[in-house]
Amino acid sequence: MVFCLTQAATVTRPHSTHSSTGLLARTAALGILTAGPVFVFELGDQIPAIYPASDLFLAPFLAKVAATIDEVLHQHGLADDDRLFFAAFTAVTGFGLLLSGLMCVVAARVKLANLGALLPYSVLCGFFTAIGILMWTLGFSVDTGHKVGDVVLVVVST
Amino acid sequence: MMISALIRHAPSVVIGVIMHVLGPKNLFWVIALVGWTVGGSYLVMWLTGTTLQRAQGWNWFLQPSDLAVNEDYSSGSYGPPLPFGVLVSLARGDVYWEAAKATIPTVLALAFLYVIRCSLHSAALKKNIRNVTRKRSETPSPPLSSKKRAAPKEPPTPPKPFLTLGYILEHGYGYSQLIAAIAGGIAVAPSVAASLTLFKLGAESKAPQFGSCVLVLLFYLTNFQFVQYIPKPAFSCLMVLAGLDMIKTWVVGSFLKTQAKMEWMVAPLLVVLAFTVGMLTAIFLGVAISTFIFVATFYRVGTVKFVGSGLTLRSTVERGFLESR
Helix, strand or coil, rough: HHHHHHHHCCCCCCCCCCCCHHHHHHHHHHHHHHHHHHHHHHHHHCCCCCCCCCHHHHHHHHHHHHHHHHEEEEEEECCHHHHHHHHHHHHHHHHHHHHHHHHHHHHHHHCCCCHHHHHHHHHHHHHHHHHHHHHHHHHHHHHHCCCCCHHHHHHHHH | CCCHHHHHHHHHHHHHHHHHHHHHCCCCCHHHHHHHHHHHHHHHHHHHCHHHHHHHCCEEEEHHHHCCCCCHHHCCCCCCCCCCCCCHHHHCCCCHHHHHHHHHHHHHHHHHHHHHHHHHHHHHHHHHHHHHHHHHHHHCCCCCCHHHHHCCCCCCCCCCCCCCHHHHHHHHHHHHHHHHHHHCCCCCECCCCCCHHHHHHHCCCCCHHHHHHHHHHHHHCCCCHHHHEEECCHHHHHHHHHHHHHHHHHHHHHHHHHHHHHEEEEEEEHHHHHHHHHHHHHHHHHHHHHHHHHHHHHHCCCCCEEECCCCCEEEECCCHHHCCC
16 A cells, blocks of 8 residues: 555656546556456465565656656646546556566566576666666655755755 | 755655665564654654644645545546556547657666566565575464374475476566556566565465455555555655665675676666666666676686687687697
8 A cells, every 4th residue: 555655656747736646546556456466366376475566666667657648738738637647647557568568478488587687787786776766766756746856956056 | 945855855764764774674664664654743743733734734744635536537437547447548539649659768668677677576586485485484383282283294385396487477477567557557566575574474375465455455445545644754765765775785785796896887877877868778878888898808808819800800829739620
């Protein structure tokens, strides 16, 4: 539940006059309700205590997707249309997950399950560090309602 | 603005740091600290005579309006975030394709990088099975009755042979993402390291795992209205914790582990590139730079050297008569 809320709180719509945190939390919860049992059903016999939770790794990407959709809708004077926003957001997120899910299946079938291990170690380090920093900045946004970059710009300009 | 932002973020940082220190000792501390954050917030409010409405007005809590669903939206027809609402909205033509198209670079980066993430995560999950099984076997048993004591002790069940990395990636991560995509949800990841305390509570059986899904269902059906009573730092501290964990593991840990510091320098460089040119481009640039460094290091080793004339590439290693034939 906490992970759903955290996922939802990181996704912001700067041009919308009302918050979508509740709907986004439900979107994250829907992932747990539908995808979570797949993990328990498929692997629960062999891996104890799986407890699937909304993956916060996706938060920076979803935040960017939401901001892009919000920006385009704002340009067309539709920033407050929740139906259009959620239809585009879930369709795009679904497409991304469909693509990565299929790639996971293909990677497993062609004996490339250890794909991550094929990348240079230093690249993996940089990649995960960047995601870690992005996660922290999202935590900052949840608390303050501002982006770290905006705050830094204000400080620099003063 | 900056002072105000720092004051608002400070509690999350403090709690996140404490979680980061205590979490590895026992996952119970992370859960307990989330609970204490909620309790501590109400204690401070009680001591300072602050009402919940005022705290919500100061943005320390989510406001009811944050969680309320727009009336136009709730009274409309079936759509997200209801199960498979994404398919309905697609069929109805609700998707604003211009907005969707604008997100394609981010979505492709998400898909590609998430496969790498799943590959590494499934490897960690597989590696952890042995630790968990060992931990479970070390757990002191509660006092048993004489009848039960007579029963032979069952050895910990070893993982079945077909549980390969590929099996976990396909059947766990792959299928779950496909289901989440069709249903219109967000992907989930399993807990890699559940604590001994959770095992003592019997958390490894299927019932409590499905039970946790039932709890999420209750929140889902009530539109998460209960959440307006939970302070924001209880959520954001988890983001700080995740950030700290990753930075420590992948910056500090890798620096200590890597002998060739030049190779390690790619990591901070990639971080800078990720924030300037984008994540996916940064990854490709990182791979290219790492390859150059590797080739340069390989040539410096001295065991094998080559002389290139443009037409031929010959090794300079002197070989014996039989080897040279």
